[in-house]
Amino acid sequence: MKIRIVDAFTDRPFAGNPAGVVILDSGAFPEADRLQLVASEVNLSETAFAHPLPPGGEADWALRWFTPATEVDLCGHATLAAAHVLHSTGVASGSTVRYATRSGVLRTTAHDDGTLTLDFPTAPLTPVPAPPGLTDALGATPLSIHDTGEHVGDLLVELADEAAVRALRPDFHALAGCSRRGVIATAPAEDPSSGYDFVSRGFFPAVGIDEDPVTGSAHTALAPFWSARFGRDDLVGLQASARSGLVRTSLRGGRTLLTGSAVTVIDGELLTGL
Numbered sequence: 001m002k003i004r005i006v007d008a009f010t011d012r013p014f015a016g017n018p019a020g021v022v023i024l025d026s027g028a029f030p031e032a033d034r035l036q037l038v039a040s041e042v043n044l045s046e047t048a049f050a051h052p053l054p055p056g057g058e059a060d061w062a063l064r065w066f067t068p069a070t071e072v073d074l075c076g077h078a079t080l081a082a083a084h085v086l087h088s089t090g091v092a093s094g095s096t097v098r099y100a101t102r103s104g105v106l107r108t109t110a111h112d113d114g115t116l117t118l119d120f121p122t123a124p125l126t127p128v129p130a131p132p133g134l135t136d137a138l139g140a141t142p143l144s145i146h147d148t149g150e151h152v153g154d155l156l157v158e159l160a161d162e163a164a165v166r167a168l169r170p171d172f173h174a175l176a177g178c179s180r181r182g183v184i185a186t187a188p189a190e191d192p193s194s195g196y197d198f199v200s201r202g203f204f205p206a207v208g209i210d211e212d213p214v215t216g217s218a219h220t221a222l223a224p225f226w227s228a229r230f231g232r233d234d235l236v237g238l239q240a241s242a243r244s245g246l247v248r249t250s251l252r253g254g255r256t257l258l259t260g261s262a263v264t265v266i267d268g269e270l271l272t273g274l
Contacts (some may be wrong), residue, residue: 001025001274005044005266006081008246011114016245017214019081020047022270023091027051028043029064030274032071038274039066045204045212048078050086059100061086061258064079069208072181075104076216076247078260083108083116084262105149111259118258119197122251123221124149126141127155137174138183138215148221153181154202156221162190162199166240176205184218186225189238196238196246198226214245220256223249 005023010016012126020042029035029051039047046065053059063082065075079099086092087110096109107119125146135141138157146156155178159165165187175183182204189196200222202215219237226249227233238244250257 001037003268003270004085004264005042006084006254006262006264008077008080008084008103008218008262009239009260010223011241011261013263014263015243016260017077017212017243018265019078020044021082021085022047022049023079023082023085024049024051024274027054033140034274035064035066035182036071036111038076038270039050040068043068046072046075046078048075050082053132059098059105061097063099063101063106065127066185067207067209071226072207073099073153074102074120076120076219077214079106079108079215080116080258080260080262083110083118084249084264085118090262091273096156110186113185115259115261119217120217120220120256121151122254122256123223125221125225128155131155132180133174134204135185135262137171137178138185139169139171140185146153146225147222149183151223153179153186153263154184154215154221155179155182155185156186156225158225159185159187162187163199165199168201170202170203172205179206180187181207182209182212183222184215188197188221188226194238196229196234199238199240201240211241213241213243214239214247216247216260219247219249219258223251225255
């Protein structure tokens with residue numbers, strides 16, 4: 001069985017966010033504990049598992065995502081990685097693929113320039129007070145804090161400027177108790193000519209990931225937050241991790257489109273059966 005490592009939200013190897021991708025031939029998933037063992041072995045932010053569905057339904061593939069520690073409800077970069085594998089190997093028929101997931105039916109569309117667009121639900125934003133210990137755990141004072149709803153499950157934390165986001169050195173143990181999934185720190189781009197409109201970093205110690213290189217799902221909350229501030233529906237976000245990556249966001253009401261590139265860096269064989 002093939003297993004691949006794909007760098008997502010980047011057009012070059014060893015940047016963006018790496019994801020494991022396993023495309024299953026069967027029409028059902030193995031037991032969750034078997035999938036979790038593989039994801040723990042891969043030890044990346046997420047590993048995506050997909051299997052084909054019978055024709056004629058509302059989705060073409062079933063898709064699940066696992067961190068090294070747990071299954072998650074929504075993952076952008078591993079969806080992009082899975083779509084890249086389906087298209088680059090010729091498995092996908094047509095440019096648009098529909099996936100049955102824990103967050104409903106999601107769609108990806110492949111473009112002639114090699115980029116892929118994810119069609120995800122827009123995260124609802126609700127202003128909330130800072131939970132106890134957040135400021136100390138993050139090491140910075142928020143300007144505003146928003147809950148991002150059930151499927152994303154993060155706190156969106158606005159900081160004063162790009163330098164403050166880049167300088168963060170959180171206490172991950174303390175931060176793990178501050179939200180259901182993670183904390184997204186964000187600020188406007190310091191230089192409007194930089195090629196991006198806002199920056200972010202994502203910390204997810206509660207699900208076994210101290211810092212995620214590029215978090216697609218977080219941009220379903222970042223897109224409405226910054227589109228409201230800038231008065232534009234189409235933006236570019238830079239996730240300022242050590243690996244870094246760009247996400248083009250397009251707010252379409254209840255849906256957010258996330259566009260990026262992906263590169264397969266490892267194409268291997270899973271020698272133990274699922």
